[in-house]
Amino acid sequence: MKRxxxxxxxxxxxxxxxxxxxxxxxxxxxxxRRQSTVSPAPQAENEPLFEEQSLxxxxxxxxxxxxxxxxxxPPVEAARESAKLAALHARLYLPSRLPxxxxxxxxxxxxxxxxxxxxNEALATLGNDLLSHYTSEHLVCTYPRLPLTVIFAxxxxxxxxxxxxxxxxxWGVEMAAVPxxxxxxxxxxxxxVLPGTDVNAGPxxxxxxxxxxxxxxxxxxxxxxxxxxxxxDPVGVSGESATPESQxxxxxxxxxxxxxxxxxxxxxxxxxxxxPAAKRFFEQHFLSRHLNISDxxxxxxxxxxxxxxxxxxxxxxxxxxxxxxTGRKSRHPVFVVGIxxxxxxxxxxxxxxxxxxxxxxxxxxxKGWYLYSPLNVRVPSSxxxxxxxxxxxxxxxxxxxxx
Amino acid sequence: MRCQARTTTHVTGCLDEPPNGNxxxxxxxxxxxxxxxxxxxxxxxxxxNLEVSSLQGSRTLYVCSVCRQEARPRPLVARQFLxxxxxxxxxxxxxxxxxxxxxNPPGLKDPYGGEGVLERKFKKxxxxxxEEEPENLAQTSEQTxxxxxxxxxxxxxxxxxxxxxxxxxxxxxxxxxxxxxSEADAYESFMLxxxxxxxxxxxxxxxxAAVEVSLMHSLNKPLSKVCDVVxxxxxxxxxxxxxxxxxxxxxxxxxYPSKEAEKALVYIFxxxxxxxxxxxxxxxxxxxxxxVDESKWEDLVAEVNDSNVPFFGYAxxxxxxxxxxSLSDPATKFAFLKRFSQLSGHYLPDPVVHSVATVxxxxxxxxxxxxxxxxxxxxxLANSQGLQNLPNVKVFTKKQKPMDRDEELGRKKVIExxxxxxxxxxxxxxxxxx
Numbered sequence: 001m002k003r004x005x006x007x008x009x010x011x012x013x014x015x016x017x018x019x020x021x022x023x024x025x026x027x028x029x030x031x032x033r034r035q036s037t038v039s040p041a042p043q044a045e046n047e048p049l050f051e052e053q054s055l056x057x058x059x060x061x062x063x064x065x066x067x068x069x070x071x072x073x074p075p076v077e078a079a080r081e082s083a084k085l086a087a088l089h090a091r092l093y094l095p096s097r098l099p100x101x102x103x104x105x106x107x108x109x110x111x112x113x114x115x116x117x118x119x120n121e122a123l124a125t126l127g128n129d130l131l132s133h134y135t136s137e138h139l140v141c142t143y144p145r146l147p148l149t150v151i152f153a154x155x156x157x158x159x160x161x162x163x164x165x166x167x168x169x170x171w172g173v174e175m176a177a178v179p180x181x182x183x184x185x186x187x188x189x190x191x192x193v194l195p196g197t198d199v200n201a202g203p204x205x206x207x208x209x210x211x212x213x214x215x216x217x218x219x220x221x222x223x224x225x226x227x228x229x230x231x232x233d234p235v236g237v238s239g240e241s242a243t244p245e246s247q248x249x250x251x252x253x254x255x256x257x258x259x260x261x262x263x264x265x266x267x268x269x270x271x272x273x274x275x276p277a278a279k280r281f282f283e284q285h286f287l288s289r290h291l292n293i294s295d296x297x298x299x300x301x302x303x304x305x306x307x308x309x310x311x312x313x314x315x316x317x318x319x320x321x322x323x324x325x326t327g328r329k330s331r332h333p334v335f336v337v338g339i340x341x342x343x344x345x346x347x348x349x350x351x352x353x354x355x356x357x358x359x360x361x362x363x364x365x366x367k368g369w370y371l372y373s374p375l376n377v378r379v380p381s382s383x384x385x386x387x388x389x390x391x392x393x394x395x396x397x398x399x400x401x402x403x
Numbered sequence: 404m405r406c407q408a409r410t411t412t413h414v415t416g417c418l419d420e421p422p423n424g425n426x427x428x429x430x431x432x433x434x435x436x437x438x439x440x441x442x443x444x445x446x447x448x449x450x451x452n453l454e455v456s457s458l459q460g461s462r463t464l465y466v467c468s469v470c471r472q473e474a475r476p477r478p479l480v481a482r483q484f485l486x487x488x489x490x491x492x493x494x495x496x497x498x499x500x501x502x503x504x505x506x507n508p509p510g511l512k513d514p515y516g517g518e519g520v521l522e523r524k525f526k527k528x529x530x531x532x533x534e535e536e537p538e539n540l541a542q543t544s545e546q547t548x549x550x551x552x553x554x555x556x557x558x559x560x561x562x563x564x565x566x567x568x569x570x571x572x573x574x575x576x577x578x579x580x581x582x583x584x585s586e587a588d589a590y591e592s593f594m595l596x597x598x599x600x601x602x603x604x605x606x607x608x609x610x611x612a613a614v615e616v617s618l619m620h621s622l623n624k625p626l627s628k629v630c631d632v633v634x635x636x637x638x639x640x641x642x643x644x645x646x647x648x649x650x651x652x653x654x655x656x657x658x659y660p661s662k663e664a665e666k667a668l669v670y671i672f673x674x675x676x677x678x679x680x681x682x683x684x685x686x687x688x689x690x691x692x693x694x695v696d697e698s699k700w701e702d703l704v705a706e707v708n709d710s711n712v713p714f715f716g717y718a719x720x721x722x723x724x725x726x727x728x729s730l731s732d733p734a735t736k737f738a739f740l741k742r743f744s745q746l747s748g749h750y751l752p753d754p755v756v757h758s759v760a761t762v763x764x765x766x767x768x769x770x771x772x773x774x775x776x777x778x779x780x781x782x783x784l785a786n787s788q789g790l791q792n793l794p795n796v797k798v799f800t801k802k803q804k805p806m807d808r809d810e811e812l813g814r815k816k817v818i819e820x821x822x823x824x825x826x827x828x829x830x831x832x833x834x835x836x837x
Contacts, residue, residue, distance in 0.1 A: 069816060086794030100794075177814035184811045 071181025073113035073189055079104035084174070084186025092171060092265070094281075095273035102272060106264035109190035109257045111250075112179030120264035127267030131159040132230040134282045137379045140396060143293065145370045147400035148221045152232035153296045158286055160231055164259035167285065173261065175254060190257035199253055206236035275384055294367050301403075302362035306339065306346070308401045309369060316342035318365070320358045323348065337361045370400070493522070593630075595713070595748030600773055603719035607644070608746035609766050611714075613725040614646045616739045617656040618672045626738030628675050630745050635671075637715050642668055644717060648725035653735055656728060726763035740765070 068075065079085055079100040089103055102123075110121045135158045139151055146154070157163060168188070179189035193199065209227040211217060224232040252260075270278035299305060306318050318339045327333040337357035338348045347368055349360025374395060383391050492500075499508045564570055599605055615629040635643065645660040646668070659665035730736040739762070744750055749769045751759075759765050777783045784790055784798045791798075809815040822828045 080794075081797070083795050083797035090795060177812040178817050180813045180816060182810055182816070183813040187812065189813070 068181040073108040074185040076101050078185045082184050082186045095277045098272040102268045104185040106268050107188050111191035111252045112189040123264035123267035124260045127263035130266055135159050141377050141379045141394050142373050144395050145372050145397040150296045156231040157291050161259035164262040165255040168258035168262050191251035193251040204234045204236040207234050302359050306362045306365050339365050594744055598748035606720045607714045609762055610720045610725050611643050612739050612742040614643050617653045620653040629742050647722045650724055650727040728762045
């Protein structure tokens with residue numbers, strides 16, 4: 001597989017595009033504002049981080065403090081002077097090819113600076129796609145039999161906005177009170193929601209789901225794969241893909257801004273340092289977080305599910321047997337029940353009553369089935385590496401039993 | 404006279420009649436007087452007392468009547484301790500003999516530290532006066548006669564001047580600036596007028612001084628004589644510059660660039676500080692060379708006068724071997740430091756002179772003086788290269804106030820706008836102050 005020239009991509013993403021129109025205020029400073037990461041293409045592999053200073057000095061604009069107040073977000077040159085930004089760069093152990101200017105840009109939310117050349121929207125979009133891609137392929141290849149609901153929940157736990165916001169907090173990213181040109185570029189800048197605003201006020205509209213207005217209709221799990229986002233939540237125009245104008249007036253929540261920042265960092269790493277670095281960053285910061293997937297299950301009728309599963313997989317029908325018991329006549333009896341399919345014991349559970357023990361045993365059997373994980377897992381994205389071994393199709397199960 | 408000074412006020416009271424019905428004060432004053440007199444009459448002090456009063460008799464200090472009585476200079480003969488002045492043994496000795504009961508009492512002959520002031524004076528004056536007096540009288544009478552005659556003569560020749568012309572001029576009458584400068588007026592400083600500040604030139608000075616001192620060492624000549632030649636000729640300086648220094652003994656320290664240079668340098672330095680016989684003998688042989696040198700020298704002088712650059716424009720030394728030369732020998736150290744300060748214009752204080760052990764330390768010290776540490780910590784930190792290279796450290800030259808923190812977080816403009824809208828700050832005021 002041929003490697004793509006990411007540096008050229010990044011130049012197209014980062015270069016200031018011709019702008020058709022805008023508000024007067026933006027026009028005032030638009031001609032003066034430049035992205036210093038315009039031409040990262042000639043950068044060598046091991047070039048030091050501060051190589052671009054010469055490039056900066058050539059495009060340096062003498063600025064008064066008054067000029068800074070006019071900008072909606074810190075000027076690009078300020079990134080080199082911020083100690084916070086350099087500390088964040090070092091703390092995250094980001095590749096040296098990711099310049100401080102891009103890191104500063106990933107800290108500017110679209111609600112703070114609506115100019116797409118200076119906010120992190122594009123980076124966040126790329127980063128979000130990368131994160132969902134890497135997480136989903138990891139989940140599906142590692143646990144090929146997981147039910148879809150568990151996959152959704154695990155996705156949300158790995159790369160959901162709450163987790164990303166928590167990560168940004170752990171990284172020590174502080175938030176600016178109000179965005180502006182004079183603000184330290186090492187602070188996360190976004191326009192805050194006014195206090196008292198109900199964030200989840202109205203129903204989500206604008207999804208492409210048919211019969212959207214029918215609130216009482218059941219939404220099948222399978223349909224969520226098609227119509228909803230990677231967490232199984234409905235996504236509409238009023239949600240994430242709202243117009244910048246509405247965001248500019250309303251502001252965004254801190255959680256949303258933090259999540260967008262983390263996604264933008266992911267996208268920035270992918271653009272500047274390439275896929276291997278992005279993947280390494282993902283493994284180090286996202287997959288390294290412990291998530292106990294067996295806790296995400298929620299069975300209502302495990303015994304029935306198990307019997308259906310055995311019927312589907314052509315096993316002998318499951319039979320529950322008492323393995324041991326103690327204190328049947330006492331106040332606290334304990335029964336240990338095993339579920340057998342023919343000679344094979346599928347699961348075992350202990351409970352205070354026979355029924356409880358049986359359902360626990362069924363849950364254990366079901367978890368044992370669903371949480372199967374093959375050895376030596378390979379994900380499809382590993383084929384993108386240089387000199388990867390030929391791909392052997394991974395086993396992906398039929399999925400959950402549908403009762 | 405302590406007693407006088409202290410009790411003057413009281414004693415004024417006691418001299419007059421005590422005021423009626425004020426007996427208590429009178430008694431007190433009397434007590435004071437008694438006490439002062441008892442202290443004054445200690446025998447050891449008495450001598451002093453008397454002596455001082457006799458010396459200062461002309462002074463018109465107020466003395467109370469009793470004190471005056473005591474303090475009045477009395478005829479010396481009347482004094483008790485001089486009663487038997489003709490005796491060989493002084494009174495102290497006699498008292499001792501009486502106390503011990505023997506003619507040879509143990510201990511010092513005079514436990515009171517020798518003769519008293521007056522005794523000594525009396526002893527000295529008495530015989531001298533007796534001898535001198537007749538001669539003195541004769542002499543003084545002669546002198547007075549001569550003086551009188553001279554005075555009379557001058558009085559006859561004296562003619563009062565009507566104008567200042569022709570009068571003998573004594574001194575310069577405040578117009579010394581009009582006088583032409585004499586030889587003593589010209590001052591030529593030993594050291595350079597302008598201190599050398601560049602690092603390379605300091606090294607050059609140290610190198611030259613080291614080479615010259617070690618040359619003098621090897622020639623066994625007085626080391627400090629190198630200072631006689633303030634500035635060498637350019638060709639000589641170039642040879643000195645080319646010389647390398649081998650760390651170790653001063654005598655074998657110089658490594659000459661070539662044989663010719665060695666010969667020339669040895670010849671030149673033989674001449675410094677008095678010519679020994681060998682140099683004189685060879686003088687005739689070298690005369691021709693000297694002539695050539697002189698012609699060169701003239702050219703070079705012109706050049707030097709044009710540029711007037713220290714060290715003929717040389718920027719730095721060729722090798723750093725001289726830095727590790729030891730200055731443990733005091734004579735060498737003195738000669739080196741003298742020559743170094745002459746060449747560089749830097750004076751080294753005594754504690755530094757005492758503490759330096761190598762040539763390198765001398766150069767280091769002068770450089771540290773030239774580049775002193777900044778006094779403010781902020782300046783020091785802002786200038787430190789190590790901190791400037793750290794991207795995650797930012798040094799502010801000003802103290803960061805809460806206002807700066809507000810600006811950094813971006814809420815300053817909001818606060819300002821809010822204050823302005825409520826009329827709490829002036830519209831013209833650009834920034835709010837904490």
